[in-house]
Amino acid sequence: MFNELRALHTRCGHAGRSRWACGAGSGGRAWQVVPDFARYLVEFPFGDIYARKALGLRERELATVAALCALGNALPQLRVHVHAALHVGCKPAEVVEVVMQMAVYAGFPAALNGLSVVREVFAESGIQLPLPQD
Amino acid sequence: MFNELRALHTRCGHAGRSRWACGAGSGGRAWQVVPDFARYLVEFPFGDIYARKALGLRERELATVAALCALGNALPQLRVHVHAALHVGCKPAEVVEVVMQMAVYAGFPAALNGLSVVREVFAESGIQLPLPQD
Amino acid sequence: MFNELRALHTRCGHAGRSRWACGAGSGGRAWQVVPDFARYLVEFPFGDIYARKALGLRERELATVAALCALGNALPQLRVHVHAALHVGCKPAEVVEVVMQMAVYAGFPAALNGLSVVREVFAESGIQLPLPQD
Amino acid sequence: MFNELRALHTRCGHAGRSRWACGAGSGGRAWQVVPDFARYLVEFPFGDIYARKALGLRERELATVAALCALGNALPQLRVHVHAALHVGCKPAEVVEVVMQMAVYAGFPAALNGLSVVREVFAESGIQLPLPQD
Amino acid sequence: MFNELRALHTRCGHAGRSRWACGAGSGGRAWQVVPDFARYLVEFPFGDIYARKALGLRERELATVAALCALGNALPQLRVHVHAALHVGCKPAEVVEVVMQMAVYAGFPAALNGLSVVREVFAESGIQLPLPQD
Amino acid sequence: MFNELRALHTRCGHAGRSRWACGAGSGGRAWQVVPDFARYLVEFPFGDIYARKALGLRERELATVAALCALGNALPQLRVHVHAALHVGCKPAEVVEVVMQMAVYAGFPAALNGLSVVREVFAESGIQLPLPQD
Secondary structure, eight states: OHHHHHHHHHHHTOSTTHHHHTTGGGGTTHHHHOHHHHHHHIIIIIIIIITOTTSOHHHHHHHHHHHHHHHOSOHHHHHHHHHHHHHTTOOHHHHHHHHHHHHHHHOHHHHHHHHHHHHHHHHHTTOOSSOOOO | OHHHHHHHHHHHTOSTTHHHHTTGGGGTTHHHHOHHHHHHHIIIIIIIIITOTTSOHHHHHHHHHHHHHHHOSOHHHHHHHHHHHHHTTOOHHHHHHHHHHHHHHHOHHHHHHHHHHHHHHHHHTTOOSSOOOO | OHHHHHHHHHHHTOSTTHHHHTTGGGGTTHHHHOHHHHHHHIIIIIIIIITOTTSOHHHHHHHHHHHHHHHOSOHHHHHHHHHHHHHTTOOHHHHHHHHHHHHHHHOHHHHHHHHHHHHHHHHHTTOOSSOOOO | OHHHHHHHHHHHTOSTTHHHHTTGGGGTTHHHHOHHHHHHHIIIIIIIIITOTTSOHHHHHHHHHHHHHHHOSOHHHHHHHHHHHHHTTOOHHHHHHHHHHHHHHHOHHHHHHHHHHHHHHHHHTTOOSSOOOO | OHHHHHHHHHHHTOSTTHHHHTTGGGGTTHHHHOHHHHHHHIIIIIIIIITOTTSOHHHHHHHHHHHHHHHOSOHHHHHHHHHHHHHTTOOHHHHHHHHHHHHHHHOHHHHHHHHHHHHHHHHHTTOOSSOOOO | OHHHHHHHHHHHTOSTTHHHHTTGGGGTTHHHHOHHHHHHHIIIIIIIIITOTTSOHHHHHHHHHHHHHHHOSOHHHHHHHHHHHHHTTOOHHHHHHHHHHHHHHHOHHHHHHHHHHHHHHHHHTTOOSSOOOO
């Protein structure tokens, strides 16, 4: 496991915050319940899926933001992945566009609740709103 | 857009609170993220859908309350539309019946969580509980 | 139970087709698995919920069409309730409006899949498309 | 109704807390909106379903924990049923396993949010974490 | 991986049909798209989760049947796990009870669609309906 | 409307198949029910959302594939958008990665059902399986 984790760290481009950058952070206190679950989360999503080279981390994070926003019952995880998306190089406007696009596929409430999460993460990250329009 | 909005205002029967009455309110701070989204929400749901004459606003709001309660991950929007339903002339008991009926189609948890929202909106609106039974 | 069923029959305005008219039909062959479930379905949704007088059957069926369309994983039941809605006096255009409105709350795919069901039921019922626009 | 309730009480093995033990508690204040709904919840889920003898209460509660965790939009009800599962004799580790298993069928966010609820209920119940591993 | 698989085989109590017994069968042709996914499915759900000893396979399968029935959009997988539940020793009536119970938590449509799947699997397995009532 | 459509055509890089390329195709026969809905679909998702320049069409389609796969009740629309993703320049392996990644966020059944759709679209498009691994 440690080899895989180290490889993932390298791929994410930084050691110290890689757990956040790749989105594992949301389980925080879940580890207290069942420490093995932390290992599964590292091994399957991060060791197996995110480490695959056929898709970039930028695209992976945008896809995850889309899915979590559309599902609508995973807002704590959406928050983690908005941070993660910014961390791996997505522009703030790209994150906003993906969330807004979910109004088409999952309805306006999903998009509105997603935009609330985005607004909070942007505030925490010092990103000023509204974003400059192109 | 302004013409359509004005027409919608007229149809809703009042100018000042029409955005709430028709359910747009829940996006409140989402506009800060992406002001265009406010325009989309006015144009598509309200300009296009709610403005259609083949169904009354009363039935539209009851249908929306049903859907938001059944989906279960849109409670802030359900709150807006319980207010909206009352505003366009639905009786409190009619709103309660629709939410309770969702136990059949989406399960008791969805109905119970919906009734919690209803209880809060009724408290804010000065509607006394329990409602008189017929 | 029989008394309640009879009352429901009367309320639905016809004896012979009341099970369909009120939407129980979709379970058809489920009774073969567990006959008690037929009794539960009659007692709770129909004996308890639909028999309540504080909301009309027309509004109940529109609310159910909205919820089943929004949930998206209950198309056989949506089919039954589009029939039921027409049977209790909803106009074809009203059913279409409710389904179309779900694009706002549950996304375009839910509304498109719902409209496919509506189209099939209308074809079975001899309702010509497109409906006359007002 | 009272006879059925009494039978249920007996089956649950205690009178005073049976409503909680069997999971009805989450509706608490919903009864204020529509007292009839309390009766429906007692009659259908508890009088009809949980009282059936072909499946034990232990298995019923584990199945309910699984479903509520997977659905993801019923966390207040999940909390009630984690309490109920412990009350009818499920071991803490069994509850944790069911919730963790939901990562496979409903995704890691559903399991993580479920584990947060479990952690809170265990804290309220004086169950120490992490559980001893076998 | 082979060691883990072999251990799983042993735990499931038979070699030849263990993939079915543990529920992996539904991905059948998905392997053609991306063979690695078969490995992930064996490693995470079966190598990691189902192999844990703190919960029996019988309870695991009942929990999975509950979740897949409640989710409502995983009927092919529900079919696999109804087979799997029977295979690891669940009684037909226990499977029926779990599915029926989902009416309470996910609504009658989810339970009805689940019962249709159960009926088909029982027919394939030579289990006669209706089951003897106790 | 026609101007917007024409602009969209240009942006999509081809006139003749742009409706498919951008994902509107799935509503096919829904237009027969309510022709206005075709106009809404063109105006809001395509005129408003997809035409925005802050995110590329490639990323938009990957995000849509992610969301439709995760939602799990929109397989006809997923099919359209797998075609669309290929059409706007996504590599087959990128589409597969996004779908496979949904196992993490929406569970293995959602990913498996998504991979079935991908397999069918690839067969229709003459893309050979398994894809070469990197």
